[in-house]
Amino acid sequence: MKVGLGNLAQKIRRLLGGQAPLDETFFSALEELLIEGDLSLSTAESFCTQLRNAARTRSVHTEDALRTLFAEIMESCVRVTHLAPNPNQCSLYLLLGVNGSGKTTSAAKLAAYYQTQKVHPILFAAADTFRAAAAEQLAHHGAQLGVRVIAHPGGKDPAAVVFDAGEALRSQKRGLLLVDTAGRLHNKTHLIAELQKIDRIAQTKVSADAYRKILVLDATTGQNAFRQAQTFHEAIGVDALLLAKCDTRARGGAVFSIMQELGIPLAFLGWGERYTDLVEANAREFVSSFLHGER
Incomplete structure (x- = not known):
C-alpha cells in the first residue's frame, strides 16, 4: 500500500x-x-x-x-491497540467521527475483518438518522457481507436505534454490534450531547470490557484531526483510532500528536474501496510509512 x-x-x-x-x-x-x-x-x-x-x-x-x-x-x-472481541460474549463498537471521515465504509471493512476472525454474528446499527442515504449505504454493505442491519426507517432518534440494536445483540448471547453514527461536526454542542446519550445507552448493553469507542479519522484532514480527537475524547472518551483514506496524498502525522498528547492508541489503517482494504496498525510500519512514504 x-x-x-x-x-x-x-x-x-x-x-x-x-x-x-x-x-x-x-x-x-x-x-x-x-x-x-x-x-x-x-x-x-x-x-x-x-x-x-x-x-x-x-x-x-x-x-x-x-x-x-x-x-x-x-x-x-506510537501507541497501538489490538481490538479482539471475545467470541463468547457480546461486544459493541461505536464508530465516531465528523462528516466524510469514512465511518460507514469503515464499519463494513471492520465487519469483513472480524468475519475472518470467526466473530459471529455481526450486526450493524444504522444510527446515522440525519443522512438519508446512510441507512441505505449500510444496508447495501450488509447485503454484500451477510450482516443484519438494525434500522428505524424514517426515524430520527439514533439512541433508539442503538437501544434496539443492543437488544438484538443480547438476544444472540454473543457477537459484535458495529454502530454507525452520524457525522458529527465537532463544534456542534447539541450533536455531541446526543452522542453522549448514545454512549450511555451503549454502556448498558454490554460489559465495560466489551465496549469500545473508535474514532474514524480521514488521513487527509491534517492538523484539524487533533482538534476532532480532542473534542470527542473530552465528550465520551475515545478508546482507539481508525485512520481511513491512507492511500491519498495524506500525511497522517496528526495521529502521532493524538497518541502522544491524548493517549489514544491506533488500531486500524484503511484505504481503497474493497472490504479487505483494512489492516491492524503496526508501529514499525506506521513510522516507516511516514518516513519513507510507502508501506
Missing part, C-alpha cells in the same frame, strides 16, 4: 541523510518538516529533543545510524 507522503518523506530522508551538523539549524529544519507533516508543535519539539539527547548519548556519526535512531524514537511513541 502506498501512503501519500510524497515530497515530505523525501525531504525528511534528505535531511536525516545529509552531512549537516546536528546543531540548532538542523533541529529547526527537522521540526519544521514534522509540523509540515501535520504533527503539533509540542510533539515535533518532543521528537527533536529526544533525538538531540539520544544522538549525543550514543555518539551517532553515520547517516544510517541517525535514521535508525530517529525511527526508533518515533516507534517508541
Whole structure:
C-alpha cells in the first residue's frame, strides 16, 4: 500500500541523510518538516529533543545510524491497540467521527475483518438518522457481507436505534454490534450531547470490557484531526483510532500528536474501496510509512 507522503518523506530522508551538523539549524529544519507533516508543535519539539539527547548519548556519526535512531524514537511513541472481541460474549463498537471521515465504509471493512476472525454474528446499527442515504449505504454493505442491519426507517432518534440494536445483540448471547453514527461536526454542542446519550445507552448493553469507542479519522484532514480527537475524547472518551483514506496524498502525522498528547492508541489503517482494504496498525510500519512514504 502506498501512503501519500510524497515530497515530505523525501525531504525528511534528505535531511536525516545529509552531512549537516546536528546543531540548532538542523533541529529547526527537522521540526519544521514534522509540523509540515501535520504533527503539533509540542510533539515535533518532543521528537527533536529526544533525538538531540539520544544522538549525543550514543555518539551517532553515520547517516544510517541517525535514521535508525530517529525511527526508533518515533516507534517508541506510537501507541497501538489490538481490538479482539471475545467470541463468547457480546461486544459493541461505536464508530465516531465528523462528516466524510469514512465511518460507514469503515464499519463494513471492520465487519469483513472480524468475519475472518470467526466473530459471529455481526450486526450493524444504522444510527446515522440525519443522512438519508446512510441507512441505505449500510444496508447495501450488509447485503454484500451477510450482516443484519438494525434500522428505524424514517426515524430520527439514533439512541433508539442503538437501544434496539443492543437488544438484538443480547438476544444472540454473543457477537459484535458495529454502530454507525452520524457525522458529527465537532463544534456542534447539541450533536455531541446526543452522542453522549448514545454512549450511555451503549454502556448498558454490554460489559465495560466489551465496549469500545473508535474514532474514524480521514488521513487527509491534517492538523484539524487533533482538534476532532480532542473534542470527542473530552465528550465520551475515545478508546482507539481508525485512520481511513491512507492511500491519498495524506500525511497522517496528526495521529502521532493524538497518541502522544491524548493517549489514544491506533488500531486500524484503511484505504481503497474493497472490504479487505483494512489492516491492524503496526508501529514499525506506521513510522516507516511516514518516513519513507510507502508501506
